[in-house]
Amino acid sequence: MRRSHGRNLGILGLVLMASAACERPPVDHRTVGWRGIGMQEIENPRSRDADSTALAAIIPVLTPAAVDTEPMAAGTYENVQVLGNLSEIEFNLTMAAITQWVSPEEGCTYCHYVDPETGAVDMASDDVYTKVVSRQMFRMVKEINREWSSHVGDAGVSCYTCHQGQPVPQYYWHFGDEPDGLRHFLDRDDIRVQSTWAIASEGENDVTTNQTWYTYETMIHISNSLGVTCTYCHQSSRWGDWEESPPARTQALRGIRMVRASNLGHMLPLEPEWPAERRGEMGDGPKIECLTCHQERNVPQYGLIDGEGWRALHLPVAVNAPVSESQATPVPAPIPDGTP
Numbered sequence: 001m002r003r004s005h006g007r008n009l010g011i012l013g014l015v016l017m018a019s020a021a022c023e024r025p026p027v028d029h030r031t032v033g034w035r036g037i038g039m040q041e042i043e044n045p046r047s048r049d050a051d052s053t054a055l056a057a058i059i060p061v062l063t064p065a066a067v068d069t070e071p072m073a074a075g076t077y078e079n080v081q082v083l084g085n086l087s088e089i090e091f092n093l094t095m096a097a098i099t100q101w102v103s104p105e106e107g108c109t110y111c112h113y114v115d116p117e118t119g120a121v122d123m124a125s126d127d128v129y130t131k132v133v134s135r136q137m138f139r140m141v142k143e144i145n146r147e148w149s150s151h152v153g154d155a156g157v158s159c160y161t162c163h164q165g166q167p168v169p170q171y172y173w174h175f176g177d178e179p180d181g182l183r184h185f186l187d188r189d190d191i192r193v194q195s196t197w198a199i200a201s202e203g204e205n206d207v208t209t210n211q212t213w214y215t216y217e218t219m220i221h222i223s224n225s226l227g228v229t230c231t232y233c234h235q236s237s238r239w240g241d242w243e244e245s246p247p248a249r250t251q252a253l254r255g256i257r258m259v260r261a262s263n264l265g266h267m268l269p270l271e272p273e274w275p276a277e278r279r280g281e282m283g284d285g286p287k288i289e290c291l292t293c294h295q296e297r298n299v300p301q302y303g304l305i306d307g308e309g310w311r312a313l314h315l316p317v318a319v320n321a322p323v324s325e326s327q328a329t330p331v332p333a334p335i336p337d338g339t340p
């Protein structure tokens with residue numbers, strides 16, 4: 001009697017343990033389109049949470065100092081072409097931050113010239129190509145954050161979004177190492193291939209088979225980059241229809257245009273700078289794609305924001321302005337109401 005009681009308890013224990021093991025948090029599930037047609041997104045909160053905790057631990061926390069202190073970087077330093085409108089203190093903090101975001105192991109001299117004879121660092125020199133590239137990266141990030149907040153949100157992106165503590169980000173593309181469809185991220189705007197006419201005799205659809213192929217290559221790339229399936233953005237019986245597409249598709253369209261603008265406006269001008277080892281098999285320099293930021297997540301870094309507050313990533317580009325006069329001019333007081 002006693003023994004069987006003990007055995008029953010043992011079995012009960014096993015059952016409880018088994019059911020406790022099943023009670024892991026359920027997989028998240030979100031309906032993104034019309035009901036009943038399978039437009040759902042499934043996400044495992046466990047892998048998401050583990051990933052964001054790991055990220056939070058490595059993102060540098062650098063509090064920007066009071067930003068309105070004199071002197072301004074443009075007045076102090078010799079060769080500042082994009083960050084002149086920061087105070088000297090904030091400029092130096094920004095240098096420390098980009099070192100953490102981009103070259104934490106290599107340090108300042110990953111971008112700054114060291115005289116091989118004397119070992120002295122010449123911060124103003126542009127002799128190291130990585131410094132010239134970084135300056136263009138600042139221009140690109142500022143433009144993304146200022147002009148594409150419809151895509152990246154108000155907090156925007158930082159160098160870390162793509163670089164993740166590495167001088168060379170994990171994902172980028174060259175001609176030849178990605179499908180030809182990726183030209184859509186550079187200089188082509190012909191993704192739409194579906195006919196809008198129901199009856200062939202009423203309209204022409206002169207899209208080539210090749211173009212259709214490129215469209216699908218691009219779409220598969222986009223899906224993989226975000227770690228989603230086609231129905232994240234499309235009602236799959238009506239691919240071209242915008243009214244039945246979830247809002248993510250409009251955001252993706254802005255993303256395509258942003259990537260194109262960044263490659264044309266910032267990566268192409270860097271073409272002459274790249275050393276041979278950064279070039280692809282056809283000799284071209286690296287270019288960005290959705291994956292460069294998204295890294296298989298629908299929202300980069302699961303929305304962890306590390307660039308917020310860094311004005312170097314948001315203020316307009318400042319050329320080496322003659323500061324003394326502009327700064328000597330006090331900001332005019334607001335005109336009181338009723339003044340004629």
Ligand code: HEC
Pocket residue numbers: 076077078079080081082083084095096098099102103107108109110111112123124130131132134135
């Ligand atoms: C990832 C590249 C990169 C790293 C790493 C970097 N810098 Fe810079 N640095 C730049 C760029 C780009 C400029 C020019 C900014 C401009 O044109 O507005 C610059 C300019 C400077 C200047 C102004 C020099 C002058 O007189 O014109 C100083 C000082 C400076 N950096 C210090 C540092 C220090 C100190 C570190 C390490 C904590 C560092 N930098 C790390 C890219 C870098």
Ligand code: HEC
Pocket residue numbers: 098102111130131133134137138141157158159160161162163167168169171172278286287288292293
């Ligand atoms: C949208 C993604 C993205 C952002 C944001 C970004 N970069 Fe880059 N960066 C790239 C890509 C892509 C490359 C080319 C990779 C290669 O060198 O093959 C690159 C290359 C570089 C290089 C050259 C590395 C080398 O060894 O050739 C430096 C330095 C650099 N970036 C600095 C910065 C700085 C500083 C910022 C922030 C102001 C920044 N990047 C923001 C995508 C980005």
Ligand code: HEC
Pocket residue numbers: 189191192193194195215216219220222223226228229230231232233234239240241248249250252253256
């Ligand atoms: C992250 C959002 C997103 C995902 C995921 C996505 N698409 Fe698209 N798709 C778009 C956008 C945006 C356009 C319109 C692009 C343009 O007009 O420049 C488009 C256009 C298309 C078109 C052309 C429609 C027309 O008007 O001719 C087809 C076909 C298509 N997608 C198929 C797919 C397939 C198949 C998949 C899955 C492999 C997929 N898409 C995944 C956003 C997405």
Ligand code: HEC
Pocket residue numbers: 144151152153154156157161222226248249251252253255256257259288289290291292293294298299300303
């Ligand atoms: C410069 C970095 C960057 C690049 C490159 C980029 N994105 Fe994004 N994307 C973001 C950020 C940041 C967000 C989150 C914005 C927010 O939280 O409001 C986002 C959000 C999105 C969303 C909405 C996700 C959701 O469910 O809220 C879609 C869809 C998207 N991106 C598609 C794309 C596609 C497609 C491409 C390539 C054509 C692309 N993105 C390239 C930074 C980028």
